[in-house]
Amino acid sequence: MFPSVPDTRPAPPAPCGVPSFGPLRVRGGGGQRLRRALRGQRRALAAGFALASAVLAASGSGGEKGAAAVAGGAPPGPERRAVRLVSAPVRIADAATVGLLRPGDRVDVIAAVDGDAEARVVARDVRVAEVPRGAGDAEVSFPEGGGAGAGSGALVVLSVERRTAAALAGAGAVGRLAVAVSHAE
Structure with missing residues (x-):
């Protein structure tokens, strides 16, 4: 019915000599080694996850709020390093203001030197x-011209960086300190 179509397939290659070799015999250790290697990798992976979890827990990364608390109120950044806080006792000139404070409140500390027209944070x-x-x-009265100026004061302990503690001590020695309570925005 149909005319025959010529075969266009290429001819198979000529047989070539394959050297003879004995059969391969696999001893029982091949599968054991593979299982041992995989088990070791799983243990290493589990140890890596445990180490990473411990580092995250120690760094205290609790989102933006936790990072801001760790950094003493500084915004979190890619190069944030752990900040060591110290307890700084500070004598505030107005004892009634200190009576309004509670642990955990956030404040700004303002220093005013007698004779200066401007106060600084x-x-x-x-x-x-x-x-x-x-x-x-x-209430503690300070003598005229004394470290905290004339008047009374009350003590408050603040958590600050070491550098800030030194600045607070210096400001308290030459002037009067006041606090302003910070409000969350």
């Missing part, structure tokens, strides 16, 4: 660690 958005009550909280 010494510490911004620092956390109140403690408001001591009792003998240390009683």
Whole structure:
């Protein structure tokens, strides 16, 4: 019915000599080695995850709020390093203002030197660690021209960086300190 179509397939290659070799015999260790290698990789992977979890837990990364708390109020950044906070006792000139504070409040500390027309902010958005009550909280009068100026004061303990603690101590030695309570926006 149909005319025959010529075969256009290429001819098979000529047989070539294959050297003879004995059969391959696999001993029982091949599968064991592979299983051992995989088990070791799983253990290494599990150890890596455990180490990464420990590092994250130690760094205290709890989102933006946690990072801001760790950094003392500084916004989180890609190169944020751990900040060591110290407790800095600070004598605030107005004892009644200190009576309004509670641990955990965030305050700005403002220094005013007698005779200067302008006050300056010494510490911004620092956390109140403690408001001591009792003998240390009683009003203390400073002599005229004394370290904190004339008047009374009360003690408050703030959590700040070391550098800020030194600035607070210096400002308290030459002037009067006041606090302004920070409000969350």
